[in-house]
Amino acid sequence: MGELSCALNFVEGNRVVRVIIKFLLVFALALGGWALWWVSHSLPLTAPTLDLSVEPGMTPRGVAQAAVDSGVQTSADMLYWWFRLSGQARVIKAGSYELETGLTPYSLLAKLTRGEEALRSVTLVEGWTFKQFRAALLKEEHLKPDSKGLEDTVIMEKLGQPGRQPEGRFYPDTYTYAKGSSDLKLLLRAMHAMDKHLLVAWQARATDTPLKSADELLILASIVEKETGQASDRSMVASVFSNRLRLGMLLQTDPTVIYGLGERFDGNLRRRDLLADTPWNTYTRAGLPPTPIAMPGKASLMAAAQPANSRALYFVARGDGSSQFSDSLDAHNRAVNKFQRGQ
Template identity: 85%
Template structure:
């Protein structure tokens, strides 16, 4: 009897050593990185099988019993996981119970139009294209803003997401981010701003975004447009005209384009255009809210990315001759 007990103790110790070795030993993978998808409602046995099916070379039964005996099987979370070299059964379970998902990212760039945003979302890796085939109006309806124009409503930033997430969820996050940034900018607006609503601030910020070649010029660009709004002068901003031309713009802005009336043609219509023309970033929002204190009414590109600002038309014409015509 004593011999049997000793044998069982030795056997248990041996099995314990083997189990300890297995739990802390790297699992063989068929590739350096594997994708494991755990759907909601998957049983621990199903998770073990899915792990093996993804390319982890081990016994699904061993994984299943490890999940069960650990007491954490019910804590495994659904999601998309990246399994990489160096993965042990112990680390695998820790990853699954933490919900340590593999995140992808998509970047929305300052100055992009909504058309460019949609194109980027369609190209984003493993992002579910729920917006594909929907009109802009239907997308805004899905986001809870029926009847609202989408241009400029989304904050330019890098957004992470789990594999299989909906592009509409990314858009919703970008929408809320812009709402937050716009609210902060509006609350910080100058007391003498000619802007009457946050919507007007968003529109002006989008123009500043497209008109600024050098970041440090933003407050002065904002000052020019703010001064023009106060005086009732036309804004005469080319990016707004180009936006209004839409697909008809061939890359070369001509005089006839400046005379072609659209709701966004600030050469033929006074005041701000009806909608933003692009996504403004935080710096442009703040510049629109707090423009530089100046009397400037004009600016022209110097050719190095910066602009020359002028208080009078005569000074502006001299700047145009110098920087644009080389006179």
């Protein structure tokens, strides 16, 4: 009887173990199913769009807490363990992220590991001055205004170019940036872009160019940018100024005078302004001005490097955006009478 009792107890014990195992398996399957549902289920947000900043060196737990603090309505511990169990917690990238309705734990982790930062864009226009560039950047609400209140000279120092004038040194283009990034970083990118485009243009310069350096090419390109009303005239405008430089003639270009007047310019250029001497007045001073007068684009850089092959020394606006070019003063005066005076 004792042996039979032991056998029955053993069988009963095995039955309990099997029940427990089955329970655990069912529980594990249920937990796994719930986990799969959770990682693919949209998380409630406190707003349609949230900003999440992941700082360099932030731990996975810190990232999970930052997500919850930003307005993701879930458990920070659950997010943390999802990061850990996924095996990708260590590849989460620092950056500024935008979280939108429909976000799931799975899509959140994918965004963080791929570094899909929230990007904005700003367009810096050809022909703008550095002052206009700065004003445009300060209007970007998602760009950190680290340059605000700084003198131009200080900005150039921070960009690694102490003693260099900023005018003309930044390439006009559309730039994307991560929300919360520094405007100085964007300026640095624009500066490097101009260095690159200027080098390409200088290396492609015509063999008979009167320009002595890449800096002179940049200055001439800025004048071409401001003087060109129609893109098809750009190389001829560059030809006029190149021909004048070869002959030692005054450039006599109004945009340089206006630049030299600065805040004194009220929108109307008068004869007394043309006679008011400044370093940028090309009516009173020979050669190129000391600095560019604007930010030239690629087309103006290439026009300054490879101007049209002409003998033109003058041009006048026709009134439709294009210009009439002349080789002699007599021909120029006739063009002025026709297009400006209606004679």
